[in-house]
Amino acid sequence: MSNPSHRLAVLHTVPALAQALRPRLEATLPGWGFTDIVDESLLAETIREGRLTEATKARLAQHLTTASREADAILVTCSTLGEAVDALATRLNVPVFRIDRGMAEIAVQRARRIGVLATLPTTLGPTGRLIRDTARDAGRSVEVTERLCEGAFARLAAGDRAGHDSMVQAGFAALTPQVDLVVLAQASMANALVGHEGAVPVLTSPAPGIAAVAAALTSPPV
Numbered sequence: 001m002s003n004p005s006h007r008l009a010v011l012h013t014v015p016a017l018a019q020a021l022r023p024r025l026e027a028t029l030p031g032w033g034f035t036d037i038v039d040e041s042l043l044a045e046t047i048r049e050g051r052l053t054e055a056t057k058a059r060l061a062q063h064l065t066t067a068s069r070e071a072d073a074i075l076v077t078c079s080t081l082g083e084a085v086d087a088l089a090t091r092l093n094v095p096v097f098r099i100d101r102g103m104a105e106i107a108v109q110r111a112r113r114i115g116v117l118a119t120l121p122t123t124l125g126p127t128g129r130l131i132r133d134t135a136r137d138a139g140r141s142v143e144v145t146e147r148l149c150e151g152a153f154a155r156l157a158a159g160d161r162a163g164h165d166s167m168v169q170a171g172f173a174a175l176t177p178q179v180d181l182v183v184l185a186q187a188s189m190a191n192a193l194v195g196h197e198g199a200v201p202v203l204t205s206p207a208p209g210i211a212a213v214a215a216a217l218t219s220p221p222v
Contacts, residue, residue: 004033008213009067012036013043013078014188021077021187021206028214035071037063046080046122047153057084061091068092075099075213077187079205080123082130095216099187100130100205102212107183107203108135113143115179115200117171119152119164119186127185147175156188168192176200 008029012018018036025034042063045056060081067074074096076085082098089096104127107114114131118124128146135142152167168189175182176198183203184190190204 004031006031006073006217007033007035007071008217009035009037009071009074011063011067011074011076011078012038013040013081015040017077017187020190021210024206024210028210029217032217035067037067039063043078043080043122047120050122052081052084052122057088060084061088064088064092064096068094068096073097073213073217075209077206077209079127079185079187080120082126097209097213097216099209100127100185101134102208102210103183103203103205104130104134105138105212106208107131107181108138108140108142110201111179111181112141113145113178113180115175115182116144116146117149117168117175117182117184117189118146119149119156119168119189121148121150123185124148127183131183145175145178147171153186153188165192169196172196172198172202 015038018038042056042060046052064074071094073094077099079100082100085096085098108131116124116128118127124146128144131142131144149167149171152164156164172182172193179200181201187205190206193202
């Protein structure tokens with residue numbers, strides 16, 4: 001197999017996502033190579049502190065800077081880091097993408113009452129703000145309702161995928177009467193509602209996020 005002409009660095013804070021997302025990346029960006037960077041501590045420290053600390057931001061910046069020297073573009077799959085990623089992206093000489101932006105763009109086009117379901121409080125706020133900012137930029141009026149599936153991420157981290165999924169399903173059932181569409185704030189939630197979708201559409205970040213990255217990277221220059 002020949003060496004790829006372009007390379008995408010993919011930064012994860014949940015190790016399982018590296019393997020889970022690779023088939024979609026390969027199918028969506030043929031001819032590209034991929035380098036996975038996994039640093040669980042970025043998310044673990046943010047959960048412990050309840051916020052993104054300056055030390056964590058500095059380590060994130062180091063990862064992105066190093067990746068920018070070796071790759072043609074960078075994708076960050078952790079929504080908790082999204083706002084810090086946006087701030088750091090302007091300092092780098094390669095495009096930097098957050099996986100949840102494509103989902104937000106679709107959500108504001110499809111619905112006015114949008115529900116945000118998350119398993120971490122550190123992700124719930126950033127995702128809600130991303131949707132509101134995206135709606136504002138698109139000239140759309142939206143009403144965002146946020147719901148936390150408290151304890152679900154701890155179940156997942158302990159290896160209890162079934163327990164995690166059950167808590168997400170319960171949160172979804174409670175949220176749907178109030179909204180027209182639900183977005184799952186974390187890529188790690190993407191499969192939790194398979195077979196349990198219910199009465200309103202559900203958006204997850206991997207598919208639209210990767211599609212948006214591919215569109216940006218493969219579109220001819222204007």
